[in-house]
Amino acid sequence: MARTLCRIFKGCQSICSLPLMKTRLHPSASVLLRTVCVRRMLTLPFRFSPKAQDFSLPNSSWGAEMRQLYEHYNSQCEEEMKGEEKQDWAWKRVPSYNRTLKHATGGVYLSKIYQSKARFFTRNIKEPGAAFEYVLFVSKDEQKCVCIFQAGHLLEGPQGYVHGGAIATMIDTVTVTHASVLTLLIMTANLNINYRRPIPLGSTVLIDSSLNKTEGRKVLISCKVTSTDGSKLHTEATALFVVSRLLGG
Numbered sequence: 434m435a436r437t438l439c440r441i442f443k444g445c446q447s448i449c450s451l452p453l454m455k456t457r458l459h460p461s462a463s464v465l466l467r468t469v470c471v472r473r474m475l476t477l478p479f480r481f482s483p484k485a486q487d488f489s490l491p492n493s494s495w496g497a498e499m500r501q502l503y504e505h506y507n508s509q510c511e512e513e514m515k516g517e518e519k520q521d522w523a524w525k526r527v528p529s530y531n532r533t534l535k536h537a538t539g540g541v542y543l544s545k546i547y548q549s550k551a552r553f554f555t556r557n558i559k560e561p562g563a564a565f566e567y568v569l570f571v572s573k574d575e576q577k578c579v580c581i582f583q584a585g586h587l588l589e590g591p592q593g594y595v596h597g598g599a600i601a602t603m604i605d606t607v608t609v610t611h612a613s614v615l616t617l618l619i620m621t622a623n624l625n626i627n628y629r630r631p632i633p634l635g636s637t638v639l640i641d642s643s644l645n646k647t648e649g650r651k652v653l654i655s656c657k658v659t660s661t662d663g664s665k666l667h668t669e670a671t672a673l674f675v676v677s678r679l680l681g682g
C-alpha cells in the first residue's frame with residue numbers, strides 16, 4: 434500500500450514536471466487535468482521505464498540540410514549548466530516520444546492508462562527516415578514555433594511527392610504542439626490548408642507556426658511550410674484549437 438501511494442505521488446510529480454505543465458493553464462483546463470490525472474492514477478498500475486527514446490534527436494537518416502538546421506536552432510537553445518545559472522536562450526527544443534505518457538519526466542510508466550499498443554501517430558514507424566523525421570523548437574516568448582521536417586519514402590502521395598494528408602498531419606502536429614505550450618487539453622477544431630506547391634519526397638522543409646490570438650478557450654495559429662531557404666512556399670494553413678470540455682470524460 435505504501436509503495437503504491439509512493440508511486441502515485443511520483444506519478445503526480447512527473448506529470449507536473451512535464452514542460453507543458455509549466456505553462457499558463459486555462460482555469461477549466463487546470464481543473465480537468467487534475468481530475469483526469471488523479472482519477473486515472475488511482476485506478477491503474479504503474480511500472481518504471483528505464484529509458485525513453487527521444488525521437489527529435491538526430492539519427493543516421495537525417496540528411497545534411499536537416500542536421501545543419503538542427504545545429505542552427507539547437508545552438509540557440511537553453512543550456513543546462515550544473516551549479517551555475519542557465520544561459521539565456523532564444524529557442525527550446527521540444528522532446529518527442531512515441532508513447533508520450535509512458536515517458537513523462539522521471540520515467541514513470543503511464544501508458545497503461547490507455548491501450549498498451551497505442552503509439553503516437555507520427556512516431557510509430559520503426560525504420561529511421563522512412564516516414565516523419567522532424568524536430569520542433571519553440572521560441573522563448575512562445576509566439577513562434579519552428580519545425581524541421583524531412584519527409585520519408587513511406588509518405589508518397591503523387592509520384593515523387595509528399596501526400597497531402599501527411600502534410601496536414603505535420604501541420605496539425607506542429608500547430609497543436611505550439612498551442613499546447615500556451616494552454617492544455619486542447620483539440621483541433623478547425624484546420625484550413627492551402628497547398629501551393631508540392632513537396633518532393635525525401636526533401637527537408639521548414640514548418641513555421643505563429644500565434645495569431647487567444648480568445649477565451651480558443652487558440653488561433655497560422656502556419657507556413659517553405660523550402661529551407663524560405664524561397665518556396667509549399668503550404669499555408671490556419672488552425673483553431675479549443676480547450677476541450679470533453680477530454681475529462
Ligand SMILES: CCCCCCCC(=O)SCCNC(=O)CCNC(=O)[C@H](O)C(C)(C)COP(=O)(O)OP(=O)(O)OC[C@H]1O[C@@H](n2cnc3c(N)ncnc32)[C@H](O)[C@@H]1OP(=O)(O)O
Pocket residue numbers: 605606609610619620621622623649650651673675676677678679
Ligand atoms: C502533440 C500531441 C497531440 C496530438 C493531437 C493532434 C491534434 C488532433 O488531431 S486532435 C483530434 C482531431 N480533433 C477532434 O477530434 C476534435 C473533435 N471536436 C471536439 O472535440 C469539439 O468539437 C471541440 C473540443 C473542438 C469543441 O467542443 P466544445 O468544447 O463543446 O466547444 P464549443 O463550446 O462548441 O465551442 C467553443 C468555441 O469554439 C468555437 N468552435 C468550436 N468548433 C469550431 C469549429 N470547428 N470551427 C470554428 N469555431 C469552432 C465555437 O464557435 C465557440 O466559439 P465562441 O466561444 O466564440 O462562441
